[in-house]
Amino acid sequence: MKIIDFEKKHVESAKLIAAANYYEEREYVPILPSIDSLPDLDYFANNGLGVAAFDEDRLIGYLCCYEPWDNAFNSTAKGTFSPIHAHGSIKENRRLIYQRMYQAAAEKWVKSKITYHAIGHYAHDAESLNAFFTYGFGLRCMDAIRSMEEIECQPYDGIYFEELAKSDVIRVGEMRRLESEHMGNSPCFMYSSLEDFKSWLARAEERNSRVFVAKDCEKLIAFVEVKSSAAENFVTEVNNICNICGAFCLPEYRGKNIYQNLLNFAIRKLKGEGYKLLGVDFESFNPIAYSFWLKYFTAYTNSVVRRIDECALHN
Structure with missing residues (x-):
């Protein structure tokens, strides 16, 4: 496996992975709507913050993020977010692929002084979630859905x-x-x-x-x-x-x-x-919201967050 910069020439292959990952989640949450096309990935190819994983000449994963912003989560830190369509991986060795991609991407992000890393995952993708939990992330936000x-x-x-x-x-x-x-x-x-x-x-x-x-x-x-x-x-x-x-x-x-x-x-x-559909998002650490919404809605995303220690900026 090799990890390189995510570029525009990778976009079409990445879209196929993104669509496959979405339809994986739809198997667990069939109420999710059918999507004809996912958002364009050119933005992520142009900002220089993404990485791509290859097995020889085959794209097997990618991990990108938005341009950073100051005062993430009302802190003094600069933060970024990788939404569910801005990353993806094939099923085989998914946990390892994500760990290797994050190691390379996080190096870029911290060099850009981005110390709040937030990444949206599909709720039933245990392999990718475990990869990030292992690397110091914790659950913060959830999206859920129900029929109207x-x-x-x-x-x-x-x-x-x-x-x-x-x-x-x-x-x-x-x-x-x-x-x-x-x-x-x-x-x-x-x-x-x-x-x-x-x-x-x-x-x-x-x-x-x-x-x-x-x-x-x-x-x-x-x-x-x-x-x-x-x-x-x-x-x-x-x-x-x-x-x-x-x-x-x-x-x-x-x-x-x-x-x-x-x-x-x-x-x-x-x-x-x-x-036809009603959605809701809420913080997982809000016990009232967590217990109420999950009685009546089905979660389909789990967003995880890691705050890098400030000492890393002096490395």
Whole structure:
């Protein structure tokens, strides 16, 4: 096996591997949509950060990433992300192929002072996940999906549901603040400043999203926010999928099937508009989200993250 720079001449062979890997995952999650073509890989061939693995003259794997950005995950580190279509491997010796590719790619990334490495994987690809877990990565984010069919649950009398007008989405501001506060606590530690919250308030009406709420009399007690395009991965961009991009329920109203009924209200409306699939992404280290979403949705990606020690920058 030899590892070389990923170049434009490798793109077409890499697309075949990417498609094969996607359809492998689709065997485990058949609800995933059929995809005619995956996103183009030319961007990754041009940024100089990718690598390709060869067995003689045959491409057997590739690993690329986006251009880095500062303050990854609100840290002081520079980070990058390799989405599910930006890497792939044949089945045979997959774990070893990924380990060899990451060793070469990570050398490039750290030389470019990129110390936060995030990589999206298919949830049922144990070989690639184990390769990266062995190399110091941990699970952080997950994408999950379900058909646009109602959840089986008991109705809850006295609770009302509606979709907010754009001019009214600011009404979920307090729940947004509580959601942000929850994400800042252990074990999530995803702290948001007061300035971040004020920024969300200022942009609330401009977000290209829709908000459905549950009400106890006139009190808003839960919300779910959805978008037709989430840009988390190429699956979230298909025409008939809607993606959850915000969710919260007041603690005193949890465990009563209220949130399930809120989702059903949104599902009925979205299904009537022609949507067939509902997606959601969440942090694996958020115990409430992890336990709730995986009851009703099937995971199809696991994104793993590694933070390289700063001492590596002085090597």
